Amino acid sequence: MNTLERKLPIGIQTFEKMRTEGCLYVDKTAIIYQIAATKVPYFLSRPRRFGKSLLISTFEAYFQGRKDLFEGLAIEKLETKWEQYPVLHLDLNAKKYETVADLVAMLNQYLEKWEAIYGDEKKDRSPEERFSYVIEQACLKTGKGVVVLVDEYDKPLLQALLDENLLDEYRRILKAFYGVLKSSDRYLRFIFLTGVTKFAQVSVFSDLNQLNDISMKIPYANICGITKKELVSTFTPELERLAEVQEMSFEDTVDKMTAMYDGYHFTYSEEGLFNPFSILNVFDGLMFDNYWFQTGTPTYLVDLLKQSDYDLRLLIDGLEVGSSGFAEYRAETKNPLPMIYQSGYLTIKNFDKSLNLYTLGFPNDEVKYGFLKFLIPYYTPISSDETDFNAVKFVRELQSGDVHSFMERMKSFFADIPYELNTKTERHYQVIFYLVFKLMGQYVDAEVRSAKGRADAVVKTKDRIYVFEFKLEGTVDEALKQIDEKGYLLPYRTDGRELVKVGVSFNAEERNIGEYKVI
Structure with a gap:
């Protein structure tokens, strides 16, 4: 089948829509069945855009008895009853919570929807009282235990993280609301909550003693995300098309995908996970880019x-x-x-x-260079839009052997830092050096070391290997002497490339690079 005929679920987080529209789906239903078979409450922490919403939606379809949506999947051979339960699905991800009223309005929106089905006799009470009543009535009216699914339970808390008063208000409201899940235990069949982080002070973690936090447990490590085996088995045609467009071999394409998007480990198991959001966008655009990082500014x-x-x-x-x-x-x-x-x-x-x-x-x-580029404007006057441009200029100068232009550019880089930043500590300037060389690493082999006995920075281009030593309190000659005495060049003697030593001193009074020598 032509890859254009295979539908990628870009932006689709609803299991029903994904299945009815024939989208590609990485089958996670075997582990979903195992979890759903138990009756203990679950919590899963995963980063944003990692498949949490789709997971919750899949549980919803399962507990609604939607056997038709699971045709051809692993769960089809495991489940025989396909019972239907009342499902209360709360998704806190869709709103921006700037005030207490925003949070209350969102809770009311869901409560009113549930009350329309199961009774609104408590509609004038507090959100937690209404929630408790809805759970009880849903169980009594259907004769089935209630399934509660909460997606991004912590979204309001994250948005108020740096506003202590607002955070306390959100925590108070959610503590009471989620606390209902403990007092209503007799009416509940299944609970599953997702979020980014685990707030210790929220009732769901302090009071719900039987909560099974599976965020770091090995059997559940792959419930969200895509393994390399799943990537190749599900998306081989897309990988082949990407390889063709990028003029790479299939193996090199998989290796590039691995370097860019693999590597998530939520326990100490060996198998890494790819970010699903980035994977789908690479196949959609047929280009490697920092898709996940661009979706949110941390x-x-x-x-x-x-x-x-x-x-x-x-x-x-x-x-x-x-x-x-x-x-x-x-x-x-x-x-x-x-x-x-x-x-x-x-x-x-x-x-x-x-x-x-x-x-x-x-x-x-993807995460490494996205994060580094995001940090640059907070430590220097360089905007995030200019970061790539500046890194490329640094790289080209070293590739051509023009160390003097490289160092003069570095001087200009520091000279542009506003006066108010010039009162920063010595560490601030060390971090700037560090970030510049780290960002160069996406274009050439650049290492920055801080351990004793290793050069401050090593940059490897096609024809040369540069060893940099910076002295914040010392001379250029002392920097060059240290390169020799510590044997920083020894590992590269048999490499065949030209070896270049660069000693640099830092002028504390001017808060800029002072002298430098190239040998």
Whole structure:
């Protein structure tokens, strides 16, 4: 079949629509059946646009007894009864919550819809009282346990993250509302909630003791997202078409897809996951781009980073932490790590079982370079639109061997930083150096090191290998001497490319590059 005849579910998050319109579907129904067979409440945390809404919609279709929608899928051979249950599906993802009234209006919208079916005798009561009554009446009138599905339960909380008073109000409302799920247990058949992060102070986590948080459990790791096996088995025609347009081999295309979009790990299992949103958009546009990152601007993450004075180089290079350090978010702390991880900008890269320590890092190149480019305007006067342009100019100068133009451009880069930024700490300037070289890494092999005994930066082009050493408190000659004494060039002696040493001093008074020498 021609790939143009195969329908990609771009923007479709409803299982019914996906199936009735003949869209391509990565079959997750076997694990959905296993989960639905139990009666404990579930919670799943995953980044935005990772398939949570489709998952909730699939559960909805299953509990509505829609056997027709599951024809040809794994669940068809597992389910024999196809019972119908009353389903209360609450989706908090669609609205912008700027005031308490916005949240109450959204809850009222759903409550009124449910009350029209099951009774509105409590319509003048509080949202939690109405919710409790609807659950009870739905069970009594149908003789079936009620299924409650909540998509993006934390959306209002995330939008109020930096407004403490509004956050407290949202938390108070949602604590009471979600608390109904515990008191109404006798009327419930199944509960499944999704969100980006786990707010410890919300009732659903503190009071609902039997809640099964499957966010980091191995058996459920692949419930959202696409494995490499699923990518190849489901989308081979699309991969072949992409390879043809990009003038690449099939194998190289899969490798490029892996580097760009694979690498999400939500537990310490070895198999990585591709972001579904990016995968579908690559096949639709037949171009590699930062699709997922472009759909949302994580300004609240940068604000958190500023408040916490977190060393960005630790986040970018990867860091070790226990699960308690990133798996649960507490809004009163100034640790940005849990939010950055749960939002999808960091993922699990390794796990030391003996020490019970996780290594967190960027999942893939799309997230890595998207995040770096997003950060640049917060540390320099360069806008996000200019970031790629500037990185390319730096790269071209080193590719041509013009180190002097490269260094002069770097000087201009620092000279443009406004005076108010010039009062920043030494770390601020180290981070700027760091970001420039990291961004170059999308075009050439560029490494930036901070560990003792390694060069500050190494850039490898087709013909040359550059080793940079920066001295924030020292001379150019001391920088060059350190390159020799520490043996920074030794690993590259047999490479065959020209080796270039660059010593750089930083002028603290002018807050700019001072002298530099190239050997």
